[in-house]
Structure formats: C-alpha cells, structure tokens
Amino acid sequence: MAGHSKWANIRYKKERADAKKGKVFSRIAKEIISAVKLGGPDPKANSRLRLAIQRARAENVPNDNIERNIKKAQSAETANYSEFTYELYGFGGVGIICDVMTDNKNRIASEVRIATNKRGGTIATPGAVSFNF
Structure with missing residues (x-):
C-alpha cells in the first residue's frame, strides 16, 4: 500500500x-x-x-x-487481426490447443514459444494435439 x-x-x-x-x-x-x-x-x-x-x-x-x-x-485504417491456433504439449505431455488473435504473427509466436518453454512445454506440429480430440 x-x-x-x-x-x-x-x-x-x-x-x-x-x-x-x-x-x-x-x-x-x-x-x-x-x-x-x-x-x-x-x-x-x-x-x-x-x-x-x-x-x-x-x-x-x-x-x-x-x-x-x-x-x-x-474503417480502412484498422489493423487486421488474425486468428491462429497453436498446438502445445504442456508439462507431463498434456495436450493444449491455444487459439490466439493478434495483429502481429511474429510477436505472438515469440510470446507463445517463450511462455511454453518457461513452463516446461513444447510447441507441437500442426494436427498433433487436435488428433487426440
């Protein structure tokens, strides 16, 4: 305080x-x-x-x-937001599907990679996690 x-x-x-x-x-x-x-x-x-x-x-x-x-x-000058789906494996091999919306694909890819690595996970190839659902 x-x-x-x-x-x-x-x-x-x-x-x-x-x-x-x-x-x-x-x-x-x-x-x-x-x-x-x-x-x-x-x-x-x-x-x-x-x-x-x-x-x-x-x-x-x-x-x-x-x-x-x-x-x-x-209006025309609005940033284009794109949606991306990342498939991740979390700690202990738990499958995670992460839907994100961003105006900068490179920035969000970096942030997802950093957060995943920090928590002991890995980014999976597309379709690897969704195959389990």
Missing part, C-alpha cells in the same frame, strides 16, 4: 481495478473488430458479433465503446 495517506491508498486500489478493466475492454474490442471484419456490422446477421456484444455487456463494457469499436472496424 501507499502508506498512511487515505487518498494514496484509494489511488493504488483504483489503478489495479482500472488495469483489470482495461485488459478486459481491449480483449473484447479485438473480438468485436474481428467479428465485424469477418461478418459485417449487423448483429442480426452476424452471430459472432452478437456473441461478442453479449460478452461485452456481461463485462459491463459501455455501449459507447461497443459502438465505437464497430465503427472502427468498418
């Missing part, structure tokens, strides 16, 4: 809560943008967008943010 100051303590608590919210909001924003790019801006015709909006409302994302992300996805 910050010490004896009441307002400093409030500030630190608020910073942690805001960081959690920001992480959730950015993840949902990526989902909405990806859904609009794949299926269009109409939630009635785009089931993926409808589900993303439902998740956003469940996480208390403001409607203004939802609408802004839909408009942002329709």
